[in-house]
Amino acid sequence: MTTFKDRSEVFAELGTKLSIAEIFETLLEGPPPIRLTAYDGSATGPEDSQYVLDIKTPRGINYVATAPGDLGMARAYISGDMTATGVHPGDPYEFLKAMGELKFRRPSALALVTIARSLGWERLKPVPPPPQETLPRWRRIALEGLRHSKARDAEAIHHHYDVSNGFYEHVLGPSMTYTCAVYGDEKWTLEQAQENKYRLVFEKLRLEEGDRLLDIGCGWGGMVRYAAKRGVKVIGATLSAEQAQWAQQKIAEEGLTELAEVRHSDYRDIPEGQFDAVSSIGLTEHIGVQNYPSYFGFMKGKLRDGGLFLNHCITRPDNLRTTKAGDFIDRYVFPDGELVGSGRIISEIQNLGLEVLHEENLREHYALTLHEWGKNLVENWDACLEEVDEGTAKVWGLYMAGCRLGFQHNVVQLHQVLGVKLSADSSWTVPLRPWWTA
Known part of the structure; x- marks a missing residue:
């Protein structure tokens, strides 16, 4: 009996042409889990499916056929050459969940x-490809320099973060915090959980009035402002010009200019040292694994003896996988992003002579955070389209829904690692047991 896998080869021998639906079947491992329709009138997949993919143009099938997998599907969807019915583009979570068994193969x-x-x-x-897509890795080397050079890192951050502060305000909410929140209860609001995250970092670092904090990759300055409101002197660094401008304005509005500063700067260019603490919340993903020794070495060099550091980042669930992000994430979301397991991160920290005091996994917390961001995008969809084009908004909907599934299915995790820079005599400078409220 002819199957989806060998039908195209049989047709090739007979000289028969395939419909668009049959071409789609040729690219799949097994039957499609949802309904697919096409501009030539052909269809495949369960007729009672709640969700329908509709390939509307020849360009749509070109995208899918020339890049079978998440990249080709994303191109067709973002460009509008393929539509998805039964779901809002701001939060296609249920749609992606239904497509979970959709697996492509190389024809x-x-x-x-x-x-x-x-x-x-x-x-x-x-x-x-759609204009939202950045260049492939090999082209970036030619135009922007080697991966994780200062120039190329700046371009990667610009691609992702310099979208529109207004857009981020609609999606992230009042906290303007684009990192995993920490929930005490699933019923908490996003703002409660983000405030709690900053509280947790502040307490883990044992910060007190008069201390000095360096926050690298500070985003819109949420941690910077939280600490400054409690009397800590803070310098934040971000490669995003729009983030720095927004953060500095907020610092001025809240009367924190004597204590807080956010610089549009590569973290490697911060000259000050002897900080009581260093925080990195969501930066490690952009660093590059080969740069971990210099990255954690930078933290060590900026701390006084006995100073604490906290690293908060997305990780793999093991230490065996490739570090590079998938094609969709690399081209549309985080160019040059790399992830490894928390074990590799801890090893790199320890190899530099820093002492790890504590680590924890906040995987489910990020799934909850992404759910709230998706809701915000849906609720503010029209306002978001006044800030960015529809294709860009679709990218964010896809990205957040896909990542939510990734955290729920343990494809990715979120780890906080707390450590200390030991003094020459390796004396213990912190309490014997955890001193923060979980």
Whole structure:
């Protein structure tokens, strides 16, 4: 009996052309879990599916056929050449969940001939991707320098964060915090949980009035302002010009200019030292694994003896996987992003002579955070489209919904690692037991 896997090869031998739905089937491992329709009138997948993918144009199938997988699907969806019914574009979580069993495969050479004959060779020539997509890694090297050079890191941050402060205000809420919140209860609001996250970091670092804190990768300055309101002198650094401008304005509005400053700067260019504490909340993902020794070495060099540091970042659930992000994340969300397991991070910290005091996994907390951001995007969809184009808003909906599933299914985790810079005699300078409120 002919299956989806070998039908295209049989048709190739017979010289038969495939419909768009049959081409889609050729690219899949097994039958599609949801309904798919196409501009040529063909369809496949369960007729009673709650969700329907509709390939509306030849360019849509070109995107899918030339890049089978998440990248091709994202291109078709973001460009509007493929639509998804039954779900809001601001939060396609349920749709992606239903597509969980959708797996692409690389078609055989014979299958490719059949696809090309069916569509016409001209229709399979590469076409420009949506404008939201950044260059592939190899092109970035030529134009922006080696991965994680200062120039290339600045461009990567600009691509992701310099979208629109107004857009982020609608999605992130009043805290303007683009990192995992810490929930005491699932019923907490996003703002409660984000305030609690800053409280937790503040307490873990044992900060007191008059202390000095360096917050690298500070975003819109949430940690900077939280600490300054409690009498701590803080310097924050971000590579995003829009973030720095927003943060400095907020610092002035809240009367914190004597204690707080956010600089538009690479963290490596901060000259001050002898800080009581260093925090890094959501920066490690952008650093590059090969740069971990210099990254954690930078923290060590900025701390006084006995000073504490906290590293908060997304991780892999093990220490065996490739560090590079998938094609969609790399091209549309976090160019050059890299993830490893918490074990690798802790090892790099220890290899520099820093002492690890505590670590914890906040995986489910990030799923809850992403759920709230998705709700915000849906509720403020029209306002968001006044700040960015629809394709960009779709990217964010896809990204947040996909990441929410990733955290729920333990594809990714979120770890906080707390450590100390030991003095020459390695004396214990902190309480014997955890001193913060969980």
